[in-house]
Amino acid sequence: MIRFIKSWQTLLPRQTYRFHTTVTDSVPVLSKSLIERAETIRKEHAELSDKVANEYIPDLQIKYDNYSSILSLYDKLNTYKQEYQELINISDDPDLGKEAQQELETMVPEMSKLVSQLTVKLRPPVKYAEKGCIIELRPGVGGSEASLFMADLMNMYIAFASEMNWKCKIISEGKNANGFLNEAILSMDTYGSYDIMRHESGVHRVQRIPETETKGRVHTSTAAVVVLPKLSEGNESSLKEDERSFAPGEVRIDTMRASGKGGQHVNTTDSAVRLVHIPTGIIVIQQDERSQPINKAKAFAILRSRLAKIEQEEEQKRQRQLRQDQVSTTDRSDKIKTYNYKDNRVTDHRANYTMHDLPGVLSGKKLGQLIDVYRFM
Structure with missing residues (x-):
């Protein structure tokens, strides 16, 4: 992941080069309702954490593990979103822009995969899904x-x-x-x-x-x-x-x-x-x-x-x-x-x-x- 320092901008020439790509135009995102569902799961996960720590109840442990898996994907997607924005900010940089675009081309498919997985895991559960x-x-x-x-x-x-x-x-x-x-x-x-x-x-x-x-x-x-x-x-x-x-x-x-x-x-x-x-x-x-x-x-x-x-x-x-x-x-x-x-x-x-x-x-x-x-x- 490329990191940049704002003070570098004073050392760069005024002329910049824009790298055009369709990758940044199709960034996958979660819907508002799914984000709300993920945050609800985070709260329930925290409540379950205390229960499973004190007593082993098979169904609660499996539910806790399932929530942990969902939150792992959700947090990974949020990390990608932050890194994505940083890369966008330097994509016009004459020295770092080309490398930033290359990382974007690798990152967007990974983000798309995470969104697809989370869309399935966060959608309203099928009746009896927990059975x-x-x-x-x-x-x-x-x-x-x-x-x-x-x-x-x-x-x-x-x-x-x-x-x-x-x-x-x-x-x-x-x-x-x-x-x-x-x-x-x-x-x-x-x-x-x-x-x-x-x-x-x-x-x-x-x-x-x-x-x-x-x-x-x-x-x-x-x-x-x-x-x-x-x-x-x-x-x-x-x-x-x-x-x-x-x-x-x-x-x-x-x-x-x-x-x-x-x-x-x-x-x-x-x-x-x-x-x-x-x-x-x-x-x-x-x-x-x-x-x-x-x-x-x-x-x-x-x-x-x-x-x-x-x-x-x-x-x-x-x-x-x-x-x-x-x-x-x-x-x-x-x-x-x-x-x-x-x-x-x-x-x-x-x-x-x-x-x-x-x-x-x-x-x-x-x-x-x-x-x-x-x-x-």
Whole structure:
């Protein structure tokens, strides 16, 4: 950063040279409302500082860290603004002006990047943005290859959660008669994970040569991902609260004998639970646990998340249709991402961006970077 001393001006000749540039004509700035939001966060951050210093409360600590990240970007932008003005002041200087212009050309793109990031982070939060999330995965077009791809996506999200130090667990897995997964439900309990993972909702497409393909032909398959805000812990202690959130008669509760994994005990007791939400027709079935109360708690947690997602996106009268559109539309034309094994690339079609590191994305190490491209558009 160039520094200048006013007394130098007396030593300079009267003739000056103006360096014309379009860089200084397009300096990115934050809107007044976003600046006010940043200053509000600064006050809340100071209040949280005392609380997290005296007691460790996970949600408060995560909120504090999130605010710290925002303020770091905001303070960096303000520093750039000060330096920018200093450079403008000497841009007509015959000795220092050319170097000042060069620094401006480097600085303005950095300022633009910061403004873009802050615009996303400071805008009014999405409803339930602070919540954890539930991720539902189902195979689409492609038969058994679609099921295998769905399993790859599930493992990718589990690995990404590990990279982010998020709590993640498999709530439920379902298999078809051939032993392939036909459904998987994950739970990420960490504060704010929904705000990041919601960008993964949609149809994912894979292009690769299946292991069973003898002629080396590339097959195309799909899997559907739905990300829901998590409103319940999904355990026995939260069950009463979950049940109270529904009006009498709003949910029909059926119990039955479980099928599938769990051994003889599961299959000989009425441990499975089916919930039917009467107004929307949404059905949730849980049978993975031996305990009926635990299955019931998990089912209510999933039901609440599904209803919250619907409420968030559409009016009440369109709830059922929205759910069908989101979950069951798995044709290739609605894809949000394509995973191409031959070319070692992953393309986000919404952002028109391609990353040539398929293993990095599937391992979870580069997934966050790919999500951020669309998230910060």
